[in-house]
Amino acid sequence: xxxxxxxxxxxxxxxxxxxxxxxxxxxxxxxxxxxxxxxxxxxxxxxxxxxxxxxxxxxxxxxxxxxxxxxxxxxxxxxxxxxxxxxxxxxxxxxxxxxxxxxxxxxxxxxxxxxxxxxxxxxxxxxxxxxxxxxxxxxxxxxxxxxxxxxxxxxxxxxxxxxxxxxxxxxxxxxxxxxxxxxxxxxxxxxxxxxxxxxxxxxxxxxxxxxxxxxxxxxxxxxxxxxxxxxxxxxxxxxxxxxxxxxxxxxxxxxxxxxxxxxxxxxxxxxxxxxxxxxxxxxxxxxxxxxxxxxxxxxxxxxxxxxxxxxxxxxxxxxxxxxxxxxxxxxxxxxxxxxxxxxxxxxxxxxxxxxxxxxxxxxxxxxxxxxxxxxxxx
Ligand code: SF4
Numbered sequence: 001x002x003x004x005x006x007x008x009x010x011x012x013x014x015x016x017x018x019x020x021x022x023x024x025x026x027x028x029x030x031x032x033x034x035x036x037x038x039x040x041x042x043x044x045x046x047x048x049x050x051x052x053x054x055x056x057x058x059x060x061x062x063x064x065x066x067x068x069x070x071x072x073x074x075x076x077x078x079x080x081x082x083x084x085x086x087x088x089x090x091x092x093x094x095x096x097x098x099x100x101x102x103x104x105x106x107x108x109x110x111x112x113x114x115x116x117x118x119x120x121x122x123x124x125x126x127x128x129x130x131x132x133x134x135x136x137x138x139x140x141x142x143x144x145x146x147x148x149x150x151x152x153x154x155x156x157x158x159x160x161x162x163x164x165x166x167x168x169x170x171x172x173x174x175x176x177x178x179x180x181x182x183x184x185x186x187x188x189x190x191x192x193x194x195x196x197x198x199x200x201x202x203x204x205x206x207x208x209x210x211x212x213x214x215x216x217x218x219x220x221x222x223x224x225x226x227x228x229x230x231x232x233x234x235x236x237x238x239x240x241x242x243x244x245x246x247x248x249x250x251x252x253x254x255x256x257x258x259x260x261x262x263x264x265x266x267x268x269x270x271x272x273x274x275x276x277x278x279x280x281x282x283x284x285x286x287x288x289x290x291x292x293x294x295x296x297x298x299x300x301x302x303x304x305x306x307x308x309x310x311x312x313x314x315x316x317x318x319x320x321x322x323x324x325x326x327x328x329x330x331x332x333x334x335x336x337x338x339x340x341x342x343x344x345x346x347x348x349x350x351x352x353x354x355x356x357x358x359x360x361x362x363x364x365x366x367x368x369x370x371x372x373x374x375x376x377x378x
Contacts, residue, residue: 007066010039011137011144014187015194025060033193039067040140040194041159043148069141070095075149076343084343085146089114089138093131095172097142099150099164100339105201106150107166110142112182113173118207121239122229122272124306125172133178139185143167143195167197170205170225176212179219186220199223199263205270210246210254221261225268225299226251230278231286239277248290255294266295266332273319274303275312284325291331298326298333 013021018032031053038050045067047058073094074086083099095111116123117130143164150156150163167189169175175182182204188194189202204216205225213224228251230236236243246254255267269291273279287298300323302314314322319335326333 005064007064009068009135009137010035010061010065011067011069011141012135012184014136014184015191016187017184025057025064027057031057035061036188036191036193040144040188040191041196043144043151043159045069045144045148068137069145070138072145078339078343080339082339082343083146083150085142087138087142087145089134091131095134095138095142097146097171099146105165106163107168108143108146108164109168109171110139111171111173112139112169112175112178116173117177118174119241120207120227120229122274122303122309122311124309127308133181134173136181136184136188139178139181140188143185143189147195162195164195165197166201166203167195168203168205168225170203174207174209175204176206176209176216179212179215183216183219186222190220190222203268207240207242208246208251208254209242210250213254213258217258217261221258221263223264223268224255224258224262225270226255227272228269228287229272231283231290235278235283239274252290252294255296259295266297269296269298270301271298272301272303273314273322275314275318277311279314279318279322281321281325284322288326288329288331296331298331299336300333301336302338304338 008021010018010021015032015036018035019029022029022032022035034050034053038044038053044050047053047061047067050058053061070087070089072085073088075083077083081101085097086094087097088094093114095114097111098109100107100109111134113133114131115128116125118126120126147162147164151161154163156163169182186202186204189197190199199220199222201223203223203225205227206213207227216222216224227240228236230239230243231248233243233247236248259265259267271278271287300319302319303311305311305313323333323335
C-alpha cells in the first residue's frame with residue numbers, strides 16, 4: 001500500500017512558521033526570508049521561478065510543499081472598478097472577497113470564516129450559520145490571489161508598486177473568533193518582506209468580543225472597527241445576540257483599553273442604519289452619550305435589504321439628519337458609499353446562495369418573532 005504524505009501549504013506559515021519549517025528541513029533561517037519575499041512580496045506561486053533558491057532546496061520544496069490559495073469560482077468586475085471574487089473553500093462552502101479602488105488607495109475586504117455564528121439580524125452571512133474557521137492560507141490566500149491577479153491585469157511588474165494598499169477584515173465571519181489564524185495572516189500583511197502594509201492600513205472589524213479584543217491588542221494591534229449598530233442594550237440584544245454576552249458597558253471599556261495600543265487614536269464604529277429601527281434622532285442622541293470618553297469616528301451604513309431580511313432601507317432624510325447630529329456633536333461621521341451594485345447586493349449574499357447548512361434560517365425566523373421593534377413598526 002502506498003502512503004501519501006500531506007504537503008505543507010506554505011501560505012499557512014507566517015515568518016516564524018517559515019523559519020521553523022526551513023530549520024526542520026535542514027536549511028538556514030535566511031531561506032525562510034527568501035521564501036517569504038517570493039511568495040508574498042512577489043506573489044510567485046511557482047518554485048521554479050524562485051531563481052535565487054538553490055536547486056536542491058527547490059527540489060525539496062516541490063516534493064514536500066505547495067503554495068495553494070483558495071480557487072475562485074466567480075470573479076466579476078463592476079463598472080465602478082470594484083471587483084468581487086467568490087472563493088471555493090471546500091464542502092460546498094464559499095467566501096467572498098472584494099477589491100474597492102479609490103483615487104488614493106486600493107482596499108481589499110477579506111473574509112475570515114465560512115459563515116458566521118454571531119447571527120446578527122441584518123446580515124446575510126449571519127443567516128447561513130457557522131460552517132468553519134478559515135485557515136491562515138485561506139485568509140492570506142485571498143490577498144495573495146487578489147494582489148497577483150490585479151498586478152497581472154494592470155501590467156504591474158515592480159513588487160514595490162502594490163495595488164492593494166489597505167486591507168479590512170470585514171468580509172464574512174467574525175475575525176476574532178478565529179484569532180490564531182487571523183493573527184498569523186495579519187503578521188504576513190505587516191511583514192516588510194511580506195505585504196509590508198502599515199498597521200494603520202489594516203483594519204480588523206469585530207462585533208465586540210471583548211476578551212479577544214484584548215488578545216488582538218497584545219498580539220498585533222492593527223486598526224479596529226467595532227460593529228455597534230445600536231445605542232442601548234435593549235435594542236442591541238435584539239439585533240446582535242452577542243450583546244447579551246458582551247453588553248455595551250463592557251464593549252466601551254474594551255474599546256478604551258484597545259485605544260492604548262491602537263495605531264490610530266480612534267476606533268471606528270460601524271453603524272448600519274435600519275429604517276425605523278435604529279435610525280431616529282433619539283438613537284443618535286443615545287449614541288453620543290454611549291461613546292462619551294471613547295475617541296471614535298462613525299461610519300454609517302444605510303441598510304441594503306436582501307431576500308427575507310424583513311428590514312428596510314432608511315430614508316435618505318433620516319440618514320442625513322443622523323449624520324448631521326453626530327457631526328454637530330463633534331464626531332467625525334461618514335456615510336458609506338455603495339459600490340459594485342451591478343455585481344451583487346449585500347455582503348454574504350452570493351455565498352449564502354450556495355447553502356444554508358445549519359438550519360439558521362429557521363432559527364432566525366424564531367429570533368424575529370421576538371422582536372419588539374418590528375411589532376412597533378407594523
Ligand atoms: S455582521 Fe459580522 S459578526 Fe454579525 S453575523 Fe454578519 S459576519 Fe457575523
